[in-house]
Amino acid sequence: MYPEYNQLDPDNPKCSEDSAYPAAPDSEYGWEKLFSERLYLAYARNYGMNVRIARFHNIFGPQGTWTGGREKAPAAICRKVAMAEDGGEIEIWGDGKQTRSFLYIDECIEAVRRLMESDFQGPVNVGSEEMVSINQLVDYVCEIAGKTLHKRHDLTKPQGVRGRNSDNRLIREKLGWEPSMPLKEGLRRTYAWIAEQVRQAEAASVQ
Template sequence: MRRIVVTGAGGFIGSHLVTALKQRGEWVRGVDLVPPGFGASDADEFEVLDLRRPEQAEYALRGAQDVYALAADMGGMGFISANHATILHNNTLIDLNTFEAARIHGVQRYLYSSSACVYPEYLQEETDVTPLKESDIFPAAPQDAYGWAKIFGELMNRYGGADHGISTRTVRFHNVYGPNGTWTGGREKAPAALCRKVAQAVDGEAIEVWGDGLATRSFCYIDDCIEGILRLMDSGFEQPLNLGSDRMVSVDELAEIIIGVSGKRDISLKHVPGPQGVRGRNSDNSLLDKVLGWSPAVALERGLAITYSWIAEQVNLQASAAREALV
């Protein structure tokens, strides 16, 4: 049994990761700025701490052998396109303090959660984009401050690991979706936002889709994301690695799949102005395949069916709570 700390354990990927680590029989401390968003955490200990504060980061990592550093101020395009300075400030502090705490405590293995947002905008200007491979990161020109902060975090991991003898992993997630992901409030990404809009619509209505619907992305189901994280930690591979699906779809295709799994027959799309991010993005999984002997396998239709069902339930619960509040 290893002593593991998961930061960002109250969030989407962190909460699923804690559950998976507990199923493997590990001892886990979850740490987050806020209590778990959806039900109790499976962690042995859960502590509400602010990793922007060095002393709280040091306290968070006491006794840890492995750290999965998932905490970040993060969201979909609606959030990251409108909060550059705050994101740069919060995420660089979180990453600096968490890595320094790992150094102080002599942590053995440290996994840093980076993002496809590190890749240069100049490689993502077309809808039929060439899939992004790990070496594409430099010369660096990410679109948003969020991507620059993730590059800083990657460098902290690379140089800090080498200088202080910590075995590091750096994983670049490509748009992860699934149950327990943020689905409302402004930080939600396209899969959850569109699931919510379809769940709230009745047949004959249109849902709003930002942009012209032609922008492309790949979307990775949470079970694949967790499997990839665990395999990467076990692999010993210390260079940055993509973790995403390599099935690229347009935003309109994503919306149509969601409408299909919803069982509603007559929902149309209304394109409206909104933050669009890069024009096209896909993951090149050659290195992932080679290093892990595995790549994400859950079909988008299946992952979205599960996600839609969970979000439709949240929408119903919220509506019932609102009705009860009126009585």
């Protein structure tokens, strides 16, 4: 939902809440989010509806979608690593240099609780400021899995903007919240769950 022109530098994306306008999202998905926010704010202004608006940044964790094409990058990478033989390869969409930040689900729930119990309407970013490249994300998961995999980059696949990272200054100021779990710990928990799903699916396929 943030302007594409603010997300061209993978090392320094600008994603503060007030940077969403002038609007220029990189996809229809971003426009959908902006229109939804304006709809909620219109209801609040015209009808007194009590609303809270959170802008979520790549939430992940166990029990989430992990296959089928709708999963977030951490889940997709955990699945690919779990399915790969040690010494094999893993496909990465794009050059892997694009940067993102990812927030573990438990942290997200706490942020939402604080927002709902506050009198702050938002919009407010809910995410992590621990930014990594997709290549780094793959390295983290391989380390957790104890595997060495060759990266094969598919430049024909979509890779999104070059950089995106949550700017948490506003949520720290208004709600006193910031995530405390390192990305690697969230990935460790998520990989354990997804690896078990892969194991169960493979076992079922040979029955």
